[in-house]
Amino acid sequence: MLDEFALILHLDDVYWSEQGRKSVEVVAVTAALVGLVLLGFVPFGVNDLSENELQDRGAAISTVAGNFLIALLALAKGKARLAIFGVIVPLIALIGAVRLARPGSAWAKRFYRNRPRARARSSLRAYRHDRRWSGPRRKLEDWIGGRPDPTPKPGAAPRP
Secondary structure: OHHHHHHHHHOOOOOOOHHHHHHHHHHHHHHHHHHHHHOOOOHHHHHHOOHHHHHOHHHHHHHHHHHHHHHHHHHHOOOHHHHHHHHHOHHHHHHHHHOOOOOOOHHHHHHOOOOHHHHHHHHHHHHHHHHHHHHHHHHHHHHHHOOOOOOOOOOOOOOO
């Protein structure tokens, strides 16, 4: 099912195109998370509680809920990878929640609308980050899922 994520998302066979990269990312992240669970990794450190701490389930539940809210904040700021991994390792989501939002994220649209300086800083940071990491990320994606076909399918709409 995960292998056909691009087909389900786009309702077209885009696996070897640029849109098919989302499928590769979803499969890689899901495989990593399933691998952690299969290796016995229990998120949030709940397995490290002593007998006294086990009786206080409210504190554990509030910790998990707080971590989940921080992950949602990171997701609202356009940092999906940090939010996904932050659900398992709490401090990772905190990094995404504290830093500036990506320019097209819901957070930026809502809170940077009347703040041109914050919008400019966000755009500059995203540009520098993408310029620095797009090459290595593309090479990794090409290695995992294969290089996309640069020629469009007959009858397909041109890419923007």
